Amino acid sequence: MTTGTPASVDAGSFRDRDxxxxxxxxxxxxxxxxxxxxxxxxxxxxxxxxxxxxxGKLVGSREVAAADNPLPDAVKRQWAGFLEHDRIGVISYPxxxxxxxxxxxxxxxxxxxxxxxxxxxxxxDATPYNVQFVDRRAVFIDLASFEPLGEGEPWAGxxxxxxxxxxxxxxxxxxxxxxxxxxxxxxNGVDVQTAAALFGLRDRFRKGVLTHVWLxxxxxRHYGGSSENVRSSLKSAGFxxxxxxxxxxxxxxxxxxxxxxxxxxxxxxYSEFHNxxxxxxxxxxxxxxxxxxxxxxxxxxxxxxNTGQFSRVAxxxxxxxxxxxxxHVAVERLFLDADAxxxxxxxxxxxxxxxxxxxxxxxxxxxxxxxxxxxxxxxLALIHHVVITANIPLAEFIDYLAxxxxxxxxxxxSRRDEKVRTLLRNKDDKYxxxxxxxxEQHLSRHFDIERxxxxxxxDRTLYLCxxxxxx
Amino acid sequence: xxxxxxTCLLLFGPDAHAYLDPGxxxxxxxxxxxxxxxxxVAIKLYWHKLMAALGLRKKEEPEDESV
Numbered sequence: 001m002t003t004g005t006p007a008s009v010d011a012g013s014f015r016d017r018d019x020x021x022x023x024x025x026x027x028x029x030x031x032x033x034x035x036x037x038x039x040x041x042x043x044x045x046x047x048x049x050x051x052x053x054x055x056g057k058l059v060g061s062r063e064v065a066a067a068d069n070p071l072p073d074a075v076k077r078q079w080a081g082f083l084e085h086d087r088i089g090v091i092s093y094p095x096x097x098x099x100x101x102x103x104x105x106x107x108x109x110x111x112x113x114x115x116x117x118x119x120x121x122x123x124x125d126a127t128p129y130n131v132q133f134v135d136r137r138a139v140f141i142d143l144a145s146f147e148p149l150g151e152g153e154p155w156a157g158x159x160x161x162x163x164x165x166x167x168x169x170x171x172x173x174x175x176x177x178x179x180x181x182x183x184x185x186x187x188n189g190v191d192v193q194t195a196a197a198l199f200g201l202r203d204r205f206r207k208g209v210l211t212h213v214w215l216x217x218x219x220x221r222h223y224g225g226s227s228e229n230v231r232s233s234l235k236s237a238g239f240x241x242x243x244x245x246x247x248x249x250x251x252x253x254x255x256x257x258x259x260x261x262x263x264x265x266x267x268x269x270y271s272e273f274h275n276x277x278x279x280x281x282x283x284x285x286x287x288x289x290x291x292x293x294x295x296x297x298x299x300x301x302x303x304x305x306n307t308g309q310f311s312r313v314a315x316x317x318x319x320x321x322x323x324x325x326x327x328h329v330a331v332e333r334l335f336l337d338a339d340a341x342x343x344x345x346x347x348x349x350x351x352x353x354x355x356x357x358x359x360x361x362x363x364x365x366x367x368x369x370x371x372x373x374x375x376x377x378x379x380l381a382l383i384h385h386v387v388i389t390a391n392i393p394l395a396e397f398i399d400y401l402a403x404x405x406x407x408x409x410x411x412x413x414s415r416r417d418e419k420v421r422t423l424l425r426n427k428d429d430k431y432x433x434x435x436x437x438x439x440e441q442h443l444s445r446h447f448d449i450e451r452x453x454x455x456x457x458x459d460r461t462l463y464l465c466x467x468x469x470x471x
Numbered sequence: 472x473x474x475x476x477x478t479c480l481l482l483f484g485p486d487a488h489a490y491l492d493p494g495x496x497x498x499x500x501x502x503x504x505x506x507x508x509x510x511x512v513a514i515k516l517y518w519h520k521l522m523a524a525l526g527l528r529k530k531e532e533p534e535d536e537s538v
Contacts, residue, residue, distance in 0.1 A: 159497035192497070211504060219496030230498045237515035243505030250504065 007072050011363035012129070019144035020079070024071055028087055029064065031079030036144050037063075039121075040083065043146055048119045057108060059132070059141040060086035088141065089320050089345070090299075090372040093365055094128040094164070095184035096324075096347040096355060098332040099172045099260045101138075102179065105131040106165040108138040110252045113155065117244050122149040126157030127164050129365075135342040136335070152235030155244045162212055163189035166255070170213070171198065173258040174206050178328055180348055187359045192217045208254045262329040280455040284411075284462065285313050287453050288378065291409050291464045292317045297376035301405070303351050304382035308334040308344060314378065315341040322372060324349035351382075352390035369404060376407040381460075384413045387434050388423045394433040395442050402446035408465040412439050417459045436461060 010021035018036040022029045032040060040063070043049040052058050064082045071082065094102055105128045113123050123145045130142035167190040168179035175198070182190050190198075196217035204210045223230070276284065292300065292314045302311040305323035307330045315321045324347045325331050334346040349355065349368065359365045379401065386392050401408055413420055414436065424431075440463075443449060447465035454461050502509045502516065 154498045154501045156494075158501055159494055162497075211500070215503070216497055216500050219499050221496070223495035223499060226495050228495070230495050233516065233519065234498060234502070234512070237502075237512045237519060239502065239512050240508075242508040243501060243512065246506050246508050247501055247504040250506070 007075055009075075011361070012359065012365060014360070014364075016124070016142075016144055018147075022071060022075060026087070027070075028085045029069075029071060030061075030083045030085060030144065031075065032081050032083065032144060034080040036147075037079075037081040039147055040143060043121070043143075046119060048115045049146075052112065052115060056134075056137065057112070057140060058143065059088070059139055061143055083143065085141065088132045088134060088139075090322055092133060092345060092347055092371075093183075093355065094168075095180040095182075096349055096368070097128075097133075097180075098328060098335050098346065098348060099169070099179070099262070100332055100335050101133065101346075102128060102165065102172075103169060103255060103258060104138045106161075106169060106255045107252065108140060109161065109165065110248055110255065112140055113157070114245060114248045114252070116146060117149060117155070117241050117248065120149055121146050122153070122155060122244075123147075123157055126161035133345060136340070136344070149241060152239045153231065154234055154239060155247065158247070159192070159216070160189075161251070162195075162216065163191055165189075166208070166212055166251070167192075167195040169255065169258050170195070170206075170209065172260050174199070174203060174209070176261070180328070184355070184358075187364065192220045207257065260332075262332050276456060280460075283453065283455050284380070285310065287451075287462045287464070288313045288380070288409060289317065291407075291451075292376065295376055295407050295464075295466065297374070297407060299372060299374045300376045300378060301374040302378040302380075303349075304379065304385065305334070305346070306330045306381075307337075308340060308346065310378055310380055311344050312341060314376075315343050318376070319343055320372075321345070322347060322368075322374070324351070326350040326352075352386060352392060374405045376409070377401055377405040379408065379410040380462075381411055381413060381419075383410065383439070384417070384420045384423060384434070388420065388427070388431055394438055398439070398442040398446065402467075406467040406470045408443075408447060408463075410439075410443070410463050410465065412436050412461040412463070414459045414461075417456070439463075 007022055007024045010023060013019070013021035013030075018033040020031045022031065049058075053060075061083045064084050066076070069076055069082055076082070094105070097105070108131060109123075109126055109128070113126070116122055124147050125142075125145055130140060130145060131138050132141050133139070164183070168183055171177045171179045171182065171190070192213070195213045199206075199209050199213050204214050288310050297318050299320045299322065300311075300314045300318045302308070302314060302321060302323045305311050305325045306327070308323045311321045311323040311334070321341075321344045323331070323334060323344050326349070328348050331346045331348050334340055334344065340346075347368075355365075355368045357363060357366045357370070383394075383397070386397050387394050401410070415421070415424075415434070440449065443463065443465050446467065448468050449463055450466050451464040452461055502512050505512065
């Protein structure tokens with residue numbers, strides 16, 4: 001939930017006509033229709049809901065008294081009432097998550113449906129955009145999704161659950177195929193027919209594929225154009241909550257049993273086999289620690305974090321670290337590491353192709369920097385991948401970083417370095433801009449170089465750069 | 472049991488048309504996924520559709536909470 005101009009409407013909250021999210025003065029509000037407000041009030045009295053809220057599974061929320069509501073009258077008139085939500089530190093999207101994060105979100109979604117249905121409620125949708133990560137735990141943020149369960153009603157969110165959670169998890173667990181590009185390519189996820197095309201005959205023997213993919217696709221094709229009122233047919237046939245519960249419980253078991261063998265990554269073993277001596281490694285850690293302690297940033301981005309070695313260092317002296325890497329395995333290891341600090345948010349992110357603004361009017365989902373602007377960026381052992389692997393001109397990369405942050409810790413990796421030699425081995429070396437002198441020249445266009453230190457016998461150099469405007 | 476339910480649904484369901492109604496098949500699937508709890512519902516669905524096919528019952532059920 002980004003902070004916008006005063007009383008800006010959240011561009012991604014338009015789908016449910018029973019509510020809308022607004023940002024005002026750094027606070028987050030949700031306008032609710034009359035029925036949704038009544039549902040919220042009733043829910044608050046229910047023990048199952050109170051337990052979920054007390055366990056931190058629902059975003060902290062409270063109804064705002066009309067007299068205390070700071071929103072403009074034009075907004076207030078549109079809704080029967082308003083909630084205020086606790087702010088989420090950094091909003092992230094499912095295509096930035098790891099397998100473990102999507103699985104955690106799916107388990108939370110299913111738990112909420114089960115508890116709700118057990119108590120006469122349901123959730124009207126099942127999208128991971130309604131889940132966020134706070135202190136590394138999944139938290140459900142769309143309370144307007146709860147609604148009373150009508151007699152004989154099926155679970156309306158089942159299909160969406162498959163498309164947004166289950167099929168992407170299947171892709172990763174069963175095919176070893178990264179799910180993020182699918183969720184970034186289609187706002188509604190992996191549709192049933194696409195999933196059926198992706199899972200072949202052999203896959204039908206894998207748990208859950210035959211029913212949730214193949215059979216659903218078959219029924220979808222058969223009934224797709226039907227004008228029959230299915231809800232009415234199911235209701236008159238006696239469809240009941242036990243059927244939903246049976247399905248949800250089986251889905252929970254299925255999802256919990258899904259695993260992804262996160263081996264074989266190019267970078268996943270980096271932390272065990274880094275190109276440094278222990279002394280150089282300690283020197284690098286000390287450089288990062290000193291930089292963070294001296295500059296006191298509130299939000300650090302660690303771009304190219306690998307398994308988060310230096311994110312952990314930054315996290316000791318900074319309230320929020322966003323750790324991103326192109327490598328799904330490395331980021332997954334960081335997420336699954338029980339010892340990792342809670343103030344690290346791990347994200348899968350390719351800095352050469354970062355999350356775009358897209359969806360309805362290209363505003364429904366926003367690019368990462370609109371959701372969280374860093375006041376310090378770490379770029380360690382990254383620059384050679386950006387310039388040589390991704391072919392991004394050095395000057396453009398530094399311009400980009402300067403547009404992002406006022407404080408930068410960047411590491412230059414010289415051409416003598418083994419990794420650089422490996423990257424260049426099959427390429428024509430047309431990277432005349434890739435030199436230490438060139439880097440220093442481009443950095444000095446935007447920053448003052450406060451400090452630098454050589455590591456690895458001068459094969460690598462660390463810089464702390466700060467814009468003169470900050471001091 | 473699942474095969475029986477699927478066969479019922481496919482045999483007695485309405486004809487498909489060219490455009491998609493994204494939730495219909497998924498809603499029927501929930502009956503199958505309900506497992507044992509769904510047997511009674513599936514039989515009733517089958518019975519209603521059979522009656523409709525034989526012209527002994529109107530195909531479109533009105534919204535009625537009494538059934």
